[in-house]
Amino acid sequence: MSKQQEKSQQTRHELEAAAIRLFGQKGFLETSIAEITSSAGYSKGSFYRHWESKGELFLQIIEDKLKSYREQRDGQHPKARDLDEAMGAIWDFLETIIDDNDWSRIFLEFTMHATRNKALRQALNQGAYRLSNELFASLVGEHVDSGYPPEKIGALNTALFEGFLIHSALGTGVLNKTDVRRAALLLARSNALKSNAE
Amino acid sequence: MSKQQEKSQQTRHELEAAAIRLFGQKGFLETSIAEITSSAGYSKGSFYRHWESKGELFLQIIEDKLKSYREQRDGQHPKARDLDEAMGAIWDFLETIIDDNDWSRIFLEFTMHATRNKALRQALNQGAYRLSNELFASLVGEHVDSGYPPEKIGALNTALFEGFLIHSALGTGVLNKTDVRRAALLLARSNALKSNAE
DNA sequence: ATCTTCTGTAACCACCGGTCACTTATTGAC
DNA sequence: GTCAATAAGTGACCGGTGGTTACAGAAGAT
Structure with a gap:
């Protein structure tokens, strides 16, 4: 696996973990994409490199x-x-x-x-x-x-x-x-x- | 009950009925206040004469x-x-x-x-x-x-x-x-x- | 008639999901 | 090593949302 792919997967897992925590605590609709990404240390736009939608x-x-x-x-x-x-x-x-x-x-x-x-x-x-x-x-x-x-x-x-x-x-x-x-x-x-x- | 109060209560009931239908079909968060009011024939702002929030x-x-x-x-x-x-x-x-x-x-x-x-x-x-x-x-x-x-x-x-x-x-x-x-x-x-x- | 009170209106705000032109870092062909 | 291609990540931007509020206009009181 290349360096880029590794980094991408790691980011993906970090965003996933943040999302699971936030979805569980606040709910799906009450959690914004900006919250997910920023709580994992990324910007909002990066989300759409990994998923098409929330x-x-x-x-x-x-x-x-x-x-x-x-x-x-x-x-x-x-x-x-x-x-x-x-x-x-x-x-x-x-x-x-x-x-x-x-x-x-x-x-x-x-x-x-x-x-x-x-x-x-x-x-x-x-x-x-x-x-x-x-x-x-x-x-x-x-x-x-x-x-x-x-x-x-x-x-x-x-x-x-x-x-x-x-x-x-x-x-x-x-x-x-x-x-x-x-x-x-x-x-x-x-x-x-x-x-x-x- | 005065004419004004009657009208107000009627509006309230109309909005309530519209909300129950929309909440049931679409869900609470997925239903906008504008949808509730406009489906009952009112404008968005009128909602707040009757309730403080959704x-x-x-x-x-x-x-x-x-x-x-x-x-x-x-x-x-x-x-x-x-x-x-x-x-x-x-x-x-x-x-x-x-x-x-x-x-x-x-x-x-x-x-x-x-x-x-x-x-x-x-x-x-x-x-x-x-x-x-x-x-x-x-x-x-x-x-x-x-x-x-x-x-x-x-x-x-x-x-x-x-x-x-x-x-x-x-x-x-x-x-x-x-x-x-x-x-x-x-x-x-x-x-x-x-x-x-x- | 006119002054007050209350319902309903619509412009306004901050923020949302989603888009996109852009920067920056990695890759691979030469 | 060079450099074009490709990828991840950024942030301004768009239409629409929940909620606020100044205002219009009908109803009521005198």
Whole structure:
């Protein structure tokens, strides 16, 4: 790699890091390009050497993070013995999202924008939700035997996770991680969902 | 009420209605004051006769809606006989929120902003979440007898609802209302949450 | 009739995302 | 080593934004 390319990549990473911090703390629209560049020690115009628009950077940040999550998932094969163990592994993973304050806020904001934008919605469905639903659904298909569709169990668990993510971001403090893990496990045992009996 | 006051109130309502529609469809920050006023047939400056800022209008819209929800709740006393019936009444109510597309998007967006703003966070905790948690918790306290704290059951159900609200706003279509009602009922039966047994 | 009060107007400000002509540093052919 | 080509980085600039304010004109009081 040439000196120029190295310098360019370094600048790119510096701007990215500044953007992630500012997007997380202030929000996407509330953060100006001038803020991003100047907080990393550059001028506004330099931004456009690396991205076409602020939106493109936002999308790239999302996709990079989802890619790293996917790699993280593929890297570990815990071979869970039962439902409890498998669910535990999933929530160990999900809690790293919740614990990363900047990122969880960026993700929630991206989700909001996706409710109004078809292209973003597709990116989200094929990215984050597919990842989450796959995680839950495969686990259910492997460890739970009932007629209730695994993808519904997956979606219910994803919904619960997203609700808890908001709960955590708001810092209301009624629920803790253990509460939600128990609830998720309850939802994964799908027999009670199919028939309404206990 | 004088002619002037009448005219002023009418203008206010016209601007409010235009704002709700635009905030829902485009988002708060993406909607300009000029758009709100001109779509209602007024000039930009007139806005400031009625509100101090766009943020004040946003907050007022939220508070008005929450107030109307609270009145709606207090107005009906269904005297549910059992858990299923009581939960059904709550979800009949919650689904009116989901079915109102503009409003549910506005609410989600407000929630996002609240994760970064203490004043908004307090307004949300004392408004929407208190309402939702109270609804669920009182129901659980009345119909379910177990050692698991009712406010936790309330918060879990609120989280599930919020996740489903996002799910609906994104239109992924895996879950339907019946699925979530069943899951909510499952979470309300707290015995299984306390001990992890089925 | 006229003086006051209040709604609505439009010009104005600082700042935004994005563009572009420019400077400066690196590269590679000779 | 020379020098033209290429690249990164700069900052003035553009149309449009949220917000401010001096002013016009209708309504109300006397």
